[in-house]
Amino acid sequence: MGRNRPGPAAHVANASFATHPDARGRGVARALVGHAKDWARGQGFRAMQFNFVVSTNADAVHSWQKAGFAIVGRLPGAFLHPRHGYVDALVMFHDLTGAADDA
Numbered sequence: 001m002g003r004n005r006p007g008p009a010a011h012v013a014n015a016s017f018a019t020h021p022d023a024r025g026r027g028v029a030r031a032l033v034g035h036a037k038d039w040a041r042g043q044g045f046r047a048m049q050f051n052f053v054v055s056t057n058a059d060a061v062h063s064w065q066k067a068g069f070a071i072v073g074r075l076p077g078a079f080l081h082p083r084h085g086y087v088d089a090l091v092m093f094h095d096l097t098g099a100a101d102d103a
């Protein structure tokens, strides 16, 4: 967890998550992203942005959407997937200035 960009963009946070394969599907990421949002709000960040979510990563896209993130950008063919070839990457964004109980 940290700022996404320095200077005039430093009010937007960023975070990365990975759950051990043996522990997936049990709500670990849901808990982590909830904690990250609380932390970011506490630090005064106004939003959280994920810069590069691979579009075929369905578990991640589902998890982040359920946590309140919107897909705000699509980078066509920006990721060379080892099985699917060139696939899109998504920019996902969550405004944190509203109510804190939205995810």
Ligand SMILES: CC(C)(COP(=O)(O)OP(=O)(O)OC[C@H]1O[C@@H](n2cnc3c(N)ncnc32)[C@H](O)[C@@H]1OP(=O)(O)O)[C@@H](O)C(=O)NCCC(=O)NCCS
Residues within 6 Å of the ligand: 017, 018, 019, 020, 023, 024, 025, 026, 027, 028, 029, 030, 031, 050, 052, 053, 054, 057, 059, 060, 062, 063, 066
């Ligand atoms: C994406 C990732 C972090 C999700 O972690 P997780 O701890 O398994 O996610 P959760 O258990 O909190 O699941 C959140 C939601 O996604 C579903 N889900 C996620 N992974 C799942 C899985 N492997 N099997 C079944 N359901 C899964 C859950 O059912 C849940 O949905 P629900 O709330 O509608 O029931 C994990 O798959 C991962 O580490 N992937 C590799 C690294 C990665 O891609 N990181 C993100 C980069 S943007």
